[in-house]
Amino acid sequence: MSTMAAISLNSRPEGFPSYFTNNSVVYAVNTTNVTNLENRGPSDTALYIGGIIMLIALLCGLFGNFLVMIVCFTKRDLSNIINIFIISLCINDIINLGFNNSLVLLSYFLGTFPADMLVCELLQHLTVLLMGSSLWHTGLIAIHRLIVVVFNTFYKKISKKAYTIFVLIFARVVPLLFIMQPSLGSMAYYEPKLIRCVVKKDFGPFTLLVSVFLMMLPSVILILCYIAIFIKVHQSSRAFRGSRQREWLKREIKITKMFGMIFLLILVGYLPYGITRAIDKKLQWNGDFYVAITVFFAVANSSNPIVYGIMDKQIRSACFQILGLRPVDVNKNGGPITLHSKLSHVDTCVDTEDLPLNSSPGKAV
Numbered sequence: 001m002s003t004m005a006a007i008s009l010n011s012r013p014e015g016f017p018s019y020f021t022n023n024s025v026v027y028a029v030n031t032t033n034v035t036n037l038e039n040r041g042p043s044d045t046a047l048y049i050g051g052i053i054m055l056i057a058l059l060c061g062l063f064g065n066f067l068v069m070i071v072c073f074t075k076r077d078l079s080n081i082i083n084i085f086i087i088s089l090c091i092n093d094i095i096n097l098g099f100n101n102s103l104v105l106l107s108y109f110l111g112t113f114p115a116d117m118l119v120c121e122l123l124q125h126l127t128v129l130l131m132g133s134s135l136w137h138t139g140l141i142a143i144h145r146l147i148v149v150v151f152n153t154f155y156k157k158i159s160k161k162a163y164t165i166f167v168l169i170f171a172r173v174v175p176l177l178f179i180m181q182p183s184l185g186s187m188a189y190y191e192p193k194l195i196r197c198v199v200k201k202d203f204g205p206f207t208l209l210v211s212v213f214l215m216m217l218p219s220v221i222l223i224l225c226y227i228a229i230f231i232k233v234h235q236s237s238r239a240f241r242g243s244r245q246r247e248w249l250k251r252e253i254k255i256t257k258m259f260g261m262i263f264l265l266i267l268v269g270y271l272p273y274g275i276t277r278a279i280d281k282k283l284q285w286n287g288d289f290y291v292a293i294t295v296f297f298a299v300a301n302s303s304n305p306i307v308y309g310i311m312d313k314q315i316r317s318a319c320f321q322i323l324g325l326r327p328v329d330v331n332k333n334g335g336p337i338t339l340h341s342k343l344s345h346v347d348t349c350v351d352t353e354d355l356p357l358n359s360s361p362g363k364a365v
Contacts, residue, residue, distance in 0.1 A: 041193050042287035044111070050291040051108035057295075057302040058105060061097045064305025065090040071318035078314060081164055082255055085141050086308060086315075088168050089134060089262065093304055096130045099123075101298050107195045108291070120197040121188040122179075129175040131270055132214025136171040138263040139218030142225035145256045150232045178210055193287050194294075198277075215270075222263055229256060258311040262304055269300025 042050075069090045072083040103123055107113045113120050144163065147155045187206070188197035199207055233253060272293045276285065309316040 042195070042291045046288040046291040047108045047111060047195075050295045051105055053295050054101060054105045054108065054298045057299045058097055058101050061101075061302025061305070062094060064302070064309075065093045065097070067319055067322070068305050068308050068315060069094075071315060071322055074322075075314075075318045078318060081144070081160055083315075084164055085137065085144075085167065085259075088171070089137055089304065092130055092134050092137070093301065096127070096301055100127050100130065101301065104196065104294065104298070111195070113190065113195060113197075117190065117197070118185050120190060121185060124188055124197045124199065125179050125184075128210055129179055129214065131266060132175045132178075132210070132218075133171050134266055135215060135218040135222075135263070136174060137167065138259055138266070139221040139225075140167040140171060141259050142222040142256075142263075145252070145259065146225040146229055149229050149252050149256070175214055178206075178214065191283065193283050194290055219263070219267070222260075226256065226260060254311060258307060261307045261311065265300050265303055265307065269297045273297050 069087055072078050072087050100123055103114065103119070144167070147158070183203070183206075187203050188199050190196075191198045233249065273290075273296075276290070276293055309319060
């Protein structure tokens with residue numbers, strides 16, 4: 001039968017792995033099958049390989065997110081609502097990488113969690129809550145894309161600044177509500193197999209609420225909005241005749257796909273770990289497998305800047321320029337593209353956001 005015990009460095013029972021103890025911390029652990037615990041934990045090889053991969057992903061992710069933020073802040077032609085949303089997502093990623101991923105990485109190299117029990121529990125919560133914040137970002141951005149593409153007339157009437165502020169605040173306040181509660185600090189126990197804290201079974205309703213409001217709800221919103229967008233686009237694409245309308249359509253769909261890819265990265269990174277934990281409630285699976293899916297999650301968390309660079313030509317070009325790697329751009333005639341022509345192209349792209357999707361064929365707007 002499962003019991004709970006307080007273990008310190010001086011009272012570690014025989015059979016517990018050495019990576020479990022910490023000089024300054026007393027951990028509460030699940031002592032089911034104590035004698036087999038050492039065999040259930042991850043191997044040193046898995047921890048070191050996983051730690052190295054996570055370190056590379058962490059450095060690349062931090063560098064990429066900071067680079068994207070710098071170009072969006074400093075480049076005047078990148079000052080728009082879409083890039084404000086991107087900056088906000090970059091801030092989420094930097095916090096997640098700088099705190100959560102860094103502590104997990106450090107615990108893999110040390111073989112034990114490097115901080116006290118409260119930090120251990122906060123790490124468990126913040127991993128999910130930051131992911132929930134990013135999902136709410138993508139859900140609310142999907143509503144923005146729906147209004148821009150399908151209800152463009154209404155979009156012209158609303159306050160862009162007010163909606164932007166609403167997205168930035170709502171996407172962070174809602175997740176924070178789940179961490180502001182009196183039970184914080186006593187909701188989890190240290191699990192040496194995962195080298196992190198996991199929520200106790202007594203808080204199952206809390207876990208359910210987090211799953212529904214921070215993951216499922218924004219995901220459903222995004223999926224419904226995207227379905228409506230692509231149905232409307234499919235119905236209206238044949239009516240487009242003017243080149244300006246076609247450019248508007250291509251641009252808006254590309255932006256919509258970019259945020260869709262961010263959404264998929266979040267889900268693809270989290271789902272393997274979430275599904276595994278839901279199935280293996282007694283933690284009977286191999287510890288090395290848990291290291292593998294944690295590393296997969298960390299790599300997915302670090303990949304958002306790649307999506308921004310691949311799917312947004314302006315961001316990619318600005319990043320190359322600030323790094324001194326930008327190739328010489330040429331126009332259709334083979335000549336160099338001047339600054340004036342680039343700014344003219346940017347102005348055209350910005351103006352096309354106000355083009356209604358259901359305008360009549362060939363009609364100037």
